[in-house]
Amino acid sequence: GQNIDQPTEMTATEGAIVQINCTYQTSGFNGLFWYQQHAGEAPTFLSYNVLDGLEEKGRFSSFLSRSKGYSYLLLKELQMKDSASYLCAVEDSNYQLIWGAGTKLIIKP
Amino acid sequence: DTAVSQTPKYLVTQMGNDKSIKCEQNLGHDTMYWYKQDSKKFLKIMFSYNNKELIINETVPNRFSPKSPDKAHLNLHINSLELGDSAVYFCASSQDLGDRGPIQETQYFGPGTRLLVL
Numbered sequence: 001g002q003n004i005d006q007p008t009e010m011t012a013t014e015g016a017i018v019q020i021n022c023t024y025q026t027s028g029f030n031g032l033f034w035y036q037q038h039a040g041e042a043p044t045f046l047s048y049n050v051l052d053g054l055e056e057k058g059r060f061s062s063f064l065s066r067s068k069g070y071s072y073l074l075l076k077e078l079q080m081k082d083s084a085s086y087l088c089a090v091e092d093s094n095y096q097l098i099w100g101a102g103t104k105l106i107i108k109p
Numbered sequence: 110d111t112a113v114s115q116t117p118k119y120l121v122t123q124m125g126n127d128k129s130i131k132c133e134q135n136l137g138h139d140t141m142y143w144y145k146q147d148s149k150k151f152l153k154i155m156f157s158y159n160n161k162e163l164i165i166n167e168t169v170p171n172r173f174s175p176k177s178p179d180k181a182h183l184n185l186h187i188n189s190l191e192l193g194d195s196a197v198y199f200c201a202s203s204q205d206l207g208d209r210g211p212i213q214e215t216q217y218f219g220p221g222t223r224l225l226v227l
Contacts, residue, residue, distance in 0.1 A: 033150065037216070042144060042154040085215065096118060096220035097199070104215075 002026045004100035006088050011106045012078055020073045020086050020103045028093020034062055034073045035087040037102070043087055046073065075105075083107045112136050113219040115200050121225045122190060129176075130185045130222045132200030139204060141183035142216065143175060146197040155198075158183055190226045197221045 005023045012018040024032070031050040035043035049055060049064035049071060061074040075082055088100040113134045122128055134141065140159040144152045156175045157164045163175065172188045187194060200219040 035152065043152045043216075045150045045152065048150055087218075089218070094118065095223065097197075097218065098220065099218040101217065102215050 002092065002098045004088055004090060004098055006086075006100040006103045008101070009104040009106065011108060012075075014078055014080060014107055014109050016078050017074065017076050018078060018105065020075075020088075020105065022071045022073070022088035022100055024069050024071070024088070024090045024098070024100075026090045026092045026098050029066060030091040030093065030095060032062075032064055032071050033087075033089040033091070033097070034071075035089065037085045037087060046086075078107050080107050080109070112217050113200055113202055115198075115219040115222050117222060118220070119223045119225075121227065124190055124192060124226055126190050127186070127188045128190060128224075129187070130198055130200075130224070132183050132185070132219055134181055134200075134202040134217070136202055136204075136217060137181075138202040138217075139180070140202060141177070142201040142203075143183065143185050144199040144201065146199060146221070148196075152199065155185075156183075192226050195224055195226045197223050 003025045031048055033048050034046040036046050037043040047062035049062050052064055052066055054061055054063045059076045064071045085102040085104050087102045089097045091097055116131045142157045143155040145155055146152050155166055155169045158175055174186045176184045176186055199221050201216040203216045
């Protein structure tokens with residue numbers, strides 16, 4: 001079957017760095033998404049990786065290794081507003097999105 | 110077992126037609142949602158619905174209407190389809206546990222329905 005795994009919850013300190021991992025097993029691969037979701041709001045698109053390597057976008061970076069079925073989202077200089085759920089999703093060979101259950105990130109002062 | 114499922118996976122139709130996309134969740138959740146993914150991969154919420162209230166994003170045209178035959182289903186009906194309606198539509202569900210602070214109660218997403226209007 002198809003499966004996306006990410007930690008259920010993580011805690012980090014304001015100003016620090018946190019890495020949220022995502023591993024996947026899917027029928028084919030056409031890209032991997034990271035979304036951020038605050039309570040009561042729609043998920044916000046953060047990144048899309050289709051090739052191996054690291055893509056940096058401000059304080060957020062996303063890494064992909066297709067051979068390992070692995071991605072991570074790296075958040076630097078954490079701010080309290082980064083407290084949110086982070087969703088990993090993979091687009092399979094049928095262009096369907098397989099979603100992880102999300103990682104709840106708690107930022108403490 | 111698929112937690113949130115959508116049918117059909119793909120939908121190609123002519124402008125002006127009326128179509129429906131079905132969504133079912135087997136998680137026993139109270140709240141269901143419909144999102145539209147735009148060309149830049151952003152998700153825009155269209156509706157959220159539980160047995161208490163329907164919340165409609167005011168930017169959604171009234172050609173779009175959610176229909177919930179029961180707690181486990183929230184279907185999206187679209188009248189008079191337009192070219193701009195072409196997108197991927199995602200259904201999601203979550204358990205309504207009240208205000209838990211700044212972090213979203215986990216939403217479980219369906220695989221998406223690709224709609225192409227010709």
